[in-house]
Amino acid sequence: MKAPPERWPHAQAWVGQGVAAIDTPSLVIDLDAMERNLARMAAFARERGLRLRPHAKLHKSAELSRLQMAQGAVGVCVQKTEEALRLAAAGVGDIFISNEVIAPAKLARLASAVRERTTRFAIAVDCAEGIDRLAAALHGAGVTEAAAIDVFVEIDVGQGRCGVAPGEAALALVRRIHQHPALRWAGLQAYHGGAQHRRGAAERAETIAASAQAVRHTLDALRQQGFEAPLVTGAGTGSLVHEAASGLWGELQAGSYLFMDADYAANERDAASPVFEHALFVKSQVMSCSADRAICDAGHKSHAIDSGLPQVAHPAGLVFANGGDEHGVLRTAAAGAPLPALGDTVWLIPGHCDPTVNLHDFFVGVRGGLSDGRVERLITIDTRGALT
Amino acid sequence: MKAPPERWPHAQAWVGQGVAAIDTPSLVIDLDAMERNLARMAAFARERGLRLRPHAKLHKSAELSRLQMAQGAVGVCVQKTEEALRLAAAGVGDIFISNEVIAPAKLARLASAVRERTTRFAIAVDCAEGIDRLAAALHGAGVTEAAAIDVFVEIDVGQGRCGVAPGEAALALVRRIHQHPALRWAGLQAYHGGAQHRRGAAERAETIAASAQAVRHTLDALRQQGFEAPLVTGAGTGSLVHEAASGLWGELQAGSYLFMDADYAANERDAASPVFEHALFVKSQVMSCSADRAICDAGHKSHAIDSGLPQVAHPAGLVFANGGDEHGVLRTAAAGAPLPALGDTVWLIPGHCDPTVNLHDFFVGVRGGLSDGRVERLITIDTRGALT
Numbered sequence: 099m100k101a102p103p104e105r106w107p108h109a110q111a112w113v114g115q116g117v118a119a120i121d122t123p124s125l126v127i128d129l130d131a132m133e134r135n136l137a138r139m140a141a142f143a144r145e146r147g148l149r150l151r152p153h154a155k156l157h158k159s160a161e162l163s164r165l166q167m168a169q170g171a172v173g174v175c176v177q178k179t180e181e182a183l184r185l186a187a188a189g190v191g192d193i194f195i196s197n198e199v200i201a202p203a204k205l206a207r208l209a210s211a212v213r214e215r216t217t218r219f220a221i222a223v224d225c226a227e228g229i230d231r232l233a234a235a236l237h238g239a240g241v242t243e244a245a246a247i248d249v250f251v252e253i254d255v256g257q258g259r260c261g262v263a264p265g266e267a268a269l270a271l272v273r274r275i276h277q278h279p280a281l282r283w284a285g286l287q288a289y290h291g292g293a294q295h296r297r298g299a300a301e302r303a304e305t306i307a308a309s310a311q312a313v314r315h316t317l318d319a320l321r322q323q324g325f326e327a328p329l330v331t332g333a334g335t336g337s338l339v340h341e342a343a344s345g346l347w348g349e350l351q352a353g354s355y356l357f358m359d360a361d362y363a364a365n366e367r368d369a370a371s372p373v374f375e376h377a378l379f380v381k382s383q384v385m386s387c388s389a390d391r392a393i394c395d396a397g398h399k400s401h402a403i404d405s406g407l408p409q410v411a412h413p414a415g416l417v418f419a420n421g422g423d424e425h426g427v428l429r430t431a432a433a434g435a436p437l438p439a440l441g442d443t444v445w446l447i448p449g450h451c452d453p454t455v456n457l458h459d460f461f462v463g464v465r466g467g468l469s470d471g472r473v474e475r476l477i478t479i480d481t482r483g484a485l486t
Numbered sequence: 487m488k489a490p491p492e493r494w495p496h497a498q499a500w501v502g503q504g505v506a507a508i509d510t511p512s513l514v515i516d517l518d519a520m521e522r523n524l525a526r527m528a529a530f531a532r533e534r535g536l537r538l539r540p541h542a543k544l545h546k547s548a549e550l551s552r553l554q555m556a557q558g559a560v561g562v563c564v565q566k567t568e569e570a571l572r573l574a575a576a577g578v579g580d581i582f583i584s585n586e587v588i589a590p591a592k593l594a595r596l597a598s599a600v601r602e603r604t605t606r607f608a609i610a611v612d613c614a615e616g617i618d619r620l621a622a623a624l625h626g627a628g629v630t631e632a633a634a635i636d637v638f639v640e641i642d643v644g645q646g647r648c649g650v651a652p653g654e655a656a657l658a659l660v661r662r663i664h665q666h667p668a669l670r671w672a673g674l675q676a677y678h679g680g681a682q683h684r685r686g687a688a689e690r691a692e693t694i695a696a697s698a699q700a701v702r703h704t705l706d707a708l709r710q711q712g713f714e715a716p717l718v719t720g721a722g723t724g725s726l727v728h729e730a731a732s733g734l735w736g737e738l739q740a741g742s743y744l745f746m747d748a749d750y751a752a753n754e755r756d757a758a759s760p761v762f763e764h765a766l767f768v769k770s771q772v773m774s775c776s777a778d779r780a781i782c783d784a785g786h787k788s789h790a791i792d793s794g795l796p797q798v799a800h801p802a803g804l805v806f807a808n809g810g811d812e813h814g815v816l817r818t819a820a821a822g823a824p825l826p827a828l829g830d831t832v833w834l835i836p837g838h839c840d841p842t843v844n845l846h847d848f849f850v851g852v853r854g855g856l857s858d859g860r861v862e863r864l865i866t867i868d869t870r871g872a873l874t
Contacts, residue, residue, distance in 0.1 A: 110874055119591075121589065121591060121592070121874045122589065122874065123873050123874065124873075124874075155811065155812070177811070177812045178812065197773075197812065198773050198774050198781075199773070200771075200773050200828060200829060201509065201510065201771060201773075201829070203507075203509060204509070224774050225774070225775065225828065227828055228828075254776070258779070258815070259774075259781055259809055259810070259813055259815060260773070260774040260781050260813065261774075263776075291810055383588075383589060385585075385586050385587070385588050385589075385648070386586050386588075386612055386613070386647075386648040386649075387613065388642070388651075391646065393586075393647055393648050396873075398790070398792050398841055399840075399841055399844050399873060400873055402786070403792055404786050404791055404808075420792075421647055422647075422679055423543065423565070423840050423841055423844075424543070424565045424566065424585065425647055425648065427646070427647060440588060440613065440615055440616075441588060441589070452787075452811050453786055453787055453811055456787050456811075456845070457844070457845075457871065457873075458871065458873075459871050482871075483845065483846065483847050483870075485511050485512075485784075485787060485788050485845075485846075486498055486509045486510065486511065486512070
């Protein structure tokens with residue numbers, strides 16, 4: 099047994115320990131399941147000739163970013179400047195901020211990192227002001243080389259969040275990017291977040307068909323003015339088979355496939371989609387027992403509930419009810435079935451992995467299964483709390 | 487202007503900066519409002535001759551714990567062993583874990599801290615096994631003095647979470663505690679979490695009347711066997727006027743009064759309750775604009791949504807809709823009203839403060855108001871992520 103590294107003074111687990119010794123609540127990766135997901139997704143993209151740029155907003159980890167890139171991913175996506183800078187500092191060499199950044203202080207930090215030339219950065223824009231501010235920040239940081247950063251014009255493909263309207267409005271932004279030599283127009287960002295969580299396979303297909311129409315319309319408008327988009331990037335775990343089949347998207351940004359949460363698993367699966375397994379769990383313990391319930395030590399400070407409560411992976415037959423910030427209330431699905439006993443381990447599948455990961459400082463990576471496995475490594479969640 | 491302390495390499499704010507310069511999203515305390523809440527709560531308890539032991543699961547901060555104790559609080563509560571140990575290490579001298587701990591590894595860490603004798607600890611129990619394990623851990627750590635730790639028997643006063651049934655079952659646990667000289671029976675833990683969030687004042691009054699009946703029944707059962715409870719502890723911001731008026735509770739554990747979130751503010755106020763103001767805000771910025779919406783840079787990685795979405799404190803007339811992990815969608819409450827512009831600041835009142843605080847590494851403490859104030863200090867959130 100090995101002591102935890104210095105940077106984990108409160109580590110809930112040590113490398114080499116058996117699963118039973120992991121303190122609770124802890125965020126545990128079933129490494130075998132994760133690696134199967136990793137390989138299946140890499141194969142899916144490779145077989146279709148598509149670039150894979152997984153979203154690191156899921157795992158927030160430089161180590162897992164490198165693992166994905168070692169399996170063929172061209173780089174990773176993030177949503178926040180601070181995420182990009184921390185991953186770059188940890189050695190990730192190709193990072194796309196698939197989101198708008200307009201604060202000059204943030205852009206100045208990004209521009210300084212661009213100047214280092216150790217990581218290739220890309221960023222999304224959806225307005226002229228954002229483009230001009232980005233160019234000004236690069237100028238302010240003394241970045242003089244041409245095409246120092248890749249810039250994607252984000253179009254709103256139906257989600258109604260960020261993104262310029264498809265067509266002419268996108269064209270104006272592409273022209274604007276070309277006015278700044280430090281910016282390289284890299285293509286279109288086209289992502290429909292809402293589509294990921296529509297339950298029916300047909301419903302998701304229809305939604306992405308409409309998104310594809312918006313992309314096609316924009317590509318046509320651009321082409322008529324002589325602009326050939328180098329790439330269209332987007333897609334998530336819930337919808338990727340449709341973007342992949344469209345012939346429009348050249349890069350997939352799916353992230354959740356790595357861990358699969360309860361919410362994604364509740365989707366009707368598309369026939370063409372790889373099968374992804376649950377690989378992320380909250381290990382919890384029963385801390386109080388009554389005649390009709392057992393209380394475990396994981397509440398919504400341990401797992402996010404924005405996409406629903408966690409499911410109980412083990413023991414079978416239990417239903418998790420909300421017990422607040424620090425507790426979960428476990429009842430049996432069938433009347434009269436046995437409840438777990440004081441001290442028993444309860445494995446939870448988070449409703450939504452991304453914000454669950456953001457609650458923890460590290461993953462406990464287990465090899466050999468959750469019943470008999472051992473802790474193989476602890477994986478730092480480098481960009482936890484990287485909100486800015 | 488002063489550089490941030492070394493331990494905040496990514497601090498979103500520096501001491502001395504104006505509010506406008508605070509990066510977004512950031513968790514900001516209006517220190518003036520917080521201090522008014524602090525004084526009102528201290529006066530409420532003092533005037534009624536009640537002990538105040540605020541719940542540090544709200545603010546997770548040693549500095550704010552010390553501030554509360556300087557204003558008369560006898561100590562603080564926490565929910566987790568790791569919270570207790572971190573606050574003790576940061577110099578908080580009186581800490582009650584108002585929750586059950588049954589894992590031997592956790593109890594061993596607690597027992598080691600008890601042995602130091604620099605912090606007075608208390609803990610809740612709701613089963614014989616928990617009592618015996620606590621005593622064994624103290625023995626294992628070489629704690630030989632009598633009454634080395636205070637132990638409260640938690641009774642379930644209607645919430646249906648932890649806690650032994652009122653009456654005879656509690657008596658058995660009190661007897662059990664007396665079998666272990668290292669444990670001092672300190673009284674009853676009687677808290678109804680669900681009562682805090684019932685909207686109607688009459689509804690909360692009824693709920694706590696039933697809780698009081700359970701407490702009275704238990705105190706009578708104990709008294710008949712010669713056990714006079716030294717103290718009954720419990721109550722939260724939503725219900726405290728009722729526990730205070732009952733003549734049963736001697737100690738109030740309210741925490742949220744310090745910050746007041748949107749959920750508590752939605753309660754019909756009890757006439758006897760002090761007026762508490764919103765003192766905790768997420769500072770956010772508009773990062774994308776369309777004809778019908780503005781998108782700000784705060785989503786549910788910046789604020790918890792388990793008790794509802796945040797409200798917009800400023801500018802007036804905006805409604806916040808869920809935009810996912812990293813975005814908020816802002817629309818006008820009245821059709822045709824103006825939307826904020828790109829780069830504008832948006833101040834959000836979190837739906838639920840406790841898990842919101844747990845998403846951040848520090849508070850930015852502002853003096854002089856959110857419009858024209860300055861950053862007076864950064865306050866570390868010492869027990870963020872202290873889940874075990």
